[in-house]
Amino acid sequence: xxWLLMLAVRSAWNRRLxxxxxxxxxxxxxxxLLGVERVRHEARSSFALxxxxxxxVVGARTSAVQLMLYAVFRLGEASNNIRWQSYLAVxxxxxxxxxxxxxxxxxxxxxxxxxxxAAYFEHFxxxxxxxxxxxxxxxFSGLFDAVLGAEVAERLSYSLGDRIVISxxxxxxxxxxxxxxxxxxxxxxARTGTPVDRTLHVSLEAxxxxxxxxxxxxxxxxxxxxxxxxxxxxxxxxxxxxxxxGLKNRAAVFRVQxxxxxxxxxxxxxxxxxxxxxxxxQMVGLAERTLLAVSAMVVVxxxxxxxxxxLASLGERRRELAILRSVGARPGELFLLLSAEALFVTxxxxxxxxxxxxxxxxxxxxxxxxxxxxxxxxxxxSADELRLLAAVVAAGLLASLAPGYSAYRLSLADxxxxxx
Amino acid sequence: MPATVIRIRDLRFRWxxxxxxxxxxxxxxxxxxERIFLHGPSGSGKSTLLGLLGGVLVPExxxxxxxxxxLTQLRPAARDRFRANHIGFIFQQFxxxxxxxxxxNVLLSCRFSARRLARATAAGNSPAAxxxxxxxxxxxxxxxxxxxxxxxxxxxxxxVAAARALIGQPEIVIADEPTSALDAExxxxxxxxxxxxxxxxxxxxxxxxxxxxxxxxxxxxxxxSAPGAGAPSEVTQ
Numbered sequence: 001x002x003w004l005l006m007l008a009v010r011s012a013w014n015r016r017l018x019x020x021x022x023x024x025x026x027x028x029x030x031x032x033l034l035g036v037e038r039v040r041h042e043a044r045s046s047f048a049l050x051x052x053x054x055x056x057v058v059g060a061r062t063s064a065v066q067l068m069l070y071a072v073f074r075l076g077e078a079s080n081n082i083r084w085q086s087y088l089a090v091x092x093x094x095x096x097x098x099x100x101x102x103x104x105x106x107x108x109x110x111x112x113x114x115x116x117x118a119a120y121f122e123h124f125x126x127x128x129x130x131x132x133x134x135x136x137x138x139x140f141s142g143l144f145d146a147v148l149g150a151e152v153a154e155r156l157s158y159s160l161g162d163r164i165v166i167s168x169x170x171x172x173x174x175x176x177x178x179x180x181x182x183x184x185x186x187x188x189x190a191r192t193g194t195p196v197d198r199t200l201h202v203s204l205e206a207x208x209x210x211x212x213x214x215x216x217x218x219x220x221x222x223x224x225x226x227x228x229x230x231x232x233x234x235x236x237x238x239x240x241x242x243x244x245x246g247l248k249n250r251a252a253v254f255r256v257q258x259x260x261x262x263x264x265x266x267x268x269x270x271x272x273x274x275x276x277x278x279x280x281x282q283m284v285g286l287a288e289r290t291l292l293a294v295s296a297m298v299v300v301x302x303x304x305x306x307x308x309x310x311l312a313s314l315g316e317r318r319r320e321l322a323i324l325r326s327v328g329a330r331p332g333e334l335f336l337l338l339s340a341e342a343l344f345v346t347x348x349x350x351x352x353x354x355x356x357x358x359x360x361x362x363x364x365x366x367x368x369x370x371x372x373x374x375x376x377x378x379x380x381x382s383a384d385e386l387r388l389l390a391a392v393v394a395a396g397l398l399a400s401l402a403p404g405y406s407a408y409r410l411s412l413a414d415x416x417x418x419x420x
Numbered sequence: 421m422p423a424t425v426i427r428i429r430d431l432r433f434r435w436x437x438x439x440x441x442x443x444x445x446x447x448x449x450x451x452x453x454e455r456i457f458l459h460g461p462s463g464s465g466k467s468t469l470l471g472l473l474g475g476v477l478v479p480e481x482x483x484x485x486x487x488x489x490x491l492t493q494l495r496p497a498a499r500d501r502f503r504a505n506h507i508g509f510i511f512q513q514f515x516x517x518x519x520x521x522x523x524x525n526v527l528l529s530c531r532f533s534a535r536r537l538a539r540a541t542a543a544g545n546s547p548a549a550x551x552x553x554x555x556x557x558x559x560x561x562x563x564x565x566x567x568x569x570x571x572x573x574x575x576x577x578x579x580v581a582a583a584r585a586l587i588g589q590p591e592i593v594i595a596d597e598p599t600s601a602l603d604a605e606x607x608x609x610x611x612x613x614x615x616x617x618x619x620x621x622x623x624x625x626x627x628x629x630x631x632x633x634x635x636x637x638x639x640x641x642x643x644x645s646a647p648g649a650g651a652p653s654e655v656t657q
Contacts, residue, residue: 003531014519319514326474326511327584328504328532330497415476416509417467417596 004333008340011320015313019341022306023349029302030353030392031360033295034385038357040288041384042376044281047073050194051244051273053125055253058082058090058260059242061267065283068276071102071242074112074195077170078104081239086266090243093259095252098123100244103207103237106178107170111152113200115207115237121147123246126194136160137187140203143235144227147187151197158185166200166210168218176218178210181227205235245270299392303346303399310342310403314410318418321411331411339404346396350389354381424485425591425624426450426473431482433468443468445482448642452591455615455625457635460644466628469644470596473626474507475499487591504533508585508623510595510614515581516569523565526551526583529590536588543589554583558613574601575610582614589621596628607634 012019051057051072059067060080069075081103091099100123103115114120121132121139137160140147148158158164163182167175183202191197209230213223225233247253253272260270321334329337358380365376381389410418428448435441443465450456460466471477472484475491476499484491487506491499508529516525530537530547537547544550555565558579564572569580578598585593595614599607611627611634618625627638635641 010519320517323511323515323517324528325476326503326509327528328500330500332497333532412476415467415471416474417470417511 001336004337005340008337008344011317011337012341012344018309018313019345022302022309023345023352025305026299026302026346026349026396027352027356029295029299030350030389031356033292033299033388033392034353034357034381035360036291036295037385037388038361038376038382040292041382046193047277047280049127050196051125052127052129053123053246054244054273055247055250056245056257056260056270057242057273057276058087058245058268058270061269064269064271064276065280067242067269067271068273068280070104071244072195072273074104074114074199078241081241082243082268083239083266084237086263086268087240087243089263089265090245090260090268093256095247095249095256096245097248098246100124101204101237101240102242102244103204103239104241105170106166106168106207106210107175108152108164108166108200109156110170111149111198111200112170112195113166113202113207115202115204115240117204120201124196124244126192126196130192132192132196133190135188135190137185140186140201140206142184142186143203143206143209143231144181144183145186145202145206146183147189147201148185149189149197149199149201150191152200153185153188158188160185160188164200166202168211168214180224181210181230204237204240208235208237209233299395302349303395306342306345306349306396307399307402310338311406314338314403314406318410318414321407322414322416322418325411325414326416329411331408334411335404335408337404338407339400342400342403343393343396346400347393350392350396354389423452424449425452425454425487426626427483427485429483429485431472431479431484433465433472433477433479435468441465441468443472445469450592450624450626452624453619453622455618455637455639456627457638457641458626458628458644459630459632459635459641460628461630464644466596466644470509470594470628473592473594474509475503501533504529505535506591508587508590508593510578510581510585510593510598512597513574513577513601515584516577518568518570520569521566522555522560522569522572522580523548523551525569525580526555526587529584529587533588536590539588547587550587551583554587554617555580557617558583575606578602578610579613582610582617586617586621586623590623592626593618593623594626594628597630598627599629599634600631611637 057067057071059071060078060082062079066076070078087099087101090096098119100119101117104112106113118139124132135150137147146164152158162185164185165177165179165182167177169175183206189196212230212233213220213225247256257270257272260268324334361376368376426449428445431443431445433443468477472479473486475494479492486502489502491502494502517528527547530540540547540550544553552562552565556562560576560579569577572580578601581598598614599610602610615625615637
């Protein structure tokens with residue numbers, strides 16, 4: 001038995017070029033399958049970890065998923081803002097413990113700029129209820145102070161005291177700059193693995209101040225208000241994009257939600273983050289499953305190629321099988337010999353696929369983090385991935401029966417003298 | 421060891437998908453240590469006879485007695501084990517596994533048979549030592565023993581196959597046209613070596629060939645006649 005397996009390995013090594021190519025195909029297909037699964041898993045967990053302790057997300061009336069996407073994940077843009085008065089009404093609801101106003105719309109090198117208040121640093125929670133921590137500096141206090149997410153500071157190499165200019169609107173190029181009113185970096189947050197890392201935080205008043213001499217998305221010609229004069233204006237915000245709300249008692253969440261949704265002066269929407277996330281997963285679930293099914297098909301194609309290569313080699317190996325038969329090998333042992341080869345390549349391909357994925361994860365993690373805010377963990381295999389791997393090996397086992405059976409039949413038909 | 425090593429009686433074999441062919445052997449016996457030349461032109465049923473003796477084919481009727489066993493009574497797995505334990509085969513050519521060394525090819529015979537493994541160990545100090553000894557006796561230089569067999573000439577390859585058939589001293593050695601790929605001079609040398617080694621290990625040698633010129637030096641010469649229309653093949657003494 002042990003010797004038969006060794007013979008299978010040596011025979012495979014003898015045909016290492018063709019088998020090597022199929023090995024690469026199997027390994028790549030396994031990498032793809034596990035990669036899709038991993039990105040799917042990481043996306044879910046990173047979304048789920050992005051907000052914690054927030055009972056309601058409030059914004060202009062739109063879909064719950066869209067509100068979550070722009071308010072919490074900084075993906076896409078708000079279709080409408082809500083009035084400051086509406087925000088105050090929500091914040092002053094007796095059931096509400098705290099509220100964080102969020103004002104979005106400007107950017108810096110493609111990264112979102114968020115106007116908020118000190119409440120953000122006090123009440124915002126992520127992961128399993130962790131508060132934001134400062135890696136350096138402190139919350140903003142001056143009008144043109146900015147606090148950077150960890151990723152922003154790292155990617156753009158900013159440190160405390162640096163001066164930065166904010167662009168009007170979202171995007172990376174061709175944007176009008178608020179270059180007359182630069183900000184000073186006063187704080188850098190510790191890494192959270194959430195969209196906070198990619199966000200620049202300034203005060204709501206600052207957002208107002210940089211837009212004082214603007215109208216309709218462009219600077220007003222002939223009007224320029226220098227930074228030293230902006231304090232003379234009323235900088236109280238008139239509109240915000242959304243708000244995060246924490247309740248004194250979570251049991252009141254549906255009542256407060258109903259009150260906000262029925263707010264008479266403006267159409268508002270309040271959503272439970274968990275419910276909105278579930279809706280999001282329902283929406284992307286089909287795409288996820290399709291992607292997973294496609295990559296599973298790629299694995300099947302890889303295994304089919306493997307079986308085809310081994311079956312093709314069987315023609316040249318008829319004499320080899322007859323020799324083994326003549327020295328006493330049973331047809332069952334030849335079955336084992338050929339099946340072992342297919343299974344051996346499948347298992348090796350699966351292991352190679354895992355190693356390749358680990359390598360790719362390590363190499364691409366910074367890129368994925370920068371572009372999608374998704375932190376890929378450089379881990380080996382999760383339980384779900386292990387289950388996929390087991391499925392691949394099981395499929396390989398099933399596929400290996402084909403060459404095994406062919407060898408079995410061939411050895412019975414040929415006996416000791418193959419007719420070539 | 422029983423004096424009669426092979427006894428075939430009233431044997432009849434027909435291929436399921438070839439009604440025209442029929443192998444019919446009323447009686448054939450081989451004694452221990454005998455060296456028998458079996459003449460059979462192509463199509464006379466040589467391969468079929470080899471398959472029957474090797475236990476990969478089963479006769480329609482009749483008795484196929486090898487050593488103390490009736491092959492027709494054995495289950496397929498037991499026939500495979502019997503072949504591994506008691507019969508060494510040498511074929512026409514391409515007798516070797518291309519990706520194994522000379523020694524590993526010789527040792528193939530011991531992989532499926534504990535009996536031959538034990539005998540080879542008893543004969544040398546280890547199966548490998550016995551393989552080296554046999555290869556050297558068959559004029560294969562020790563420097564070649566660890567090499568891949570694909571580098572060898574056809575004559576050398578056939579000698580490796582002979583060593584594989586002989587290791588572990590099987591009672592029966594069956595050679596099927598082992599010299600057909602060799603030139604006349606090497607044919608004689610190979611035959612002499614094979615006969616000598618069979619004598620040394622006490623094996624009965626059944627040498628099958630279409631070429632009667634090789635019959636000299638054998639104890640007996642038999643003929644397997646070509647099957648005519650309906651006429652059975654038989655061994656004439």
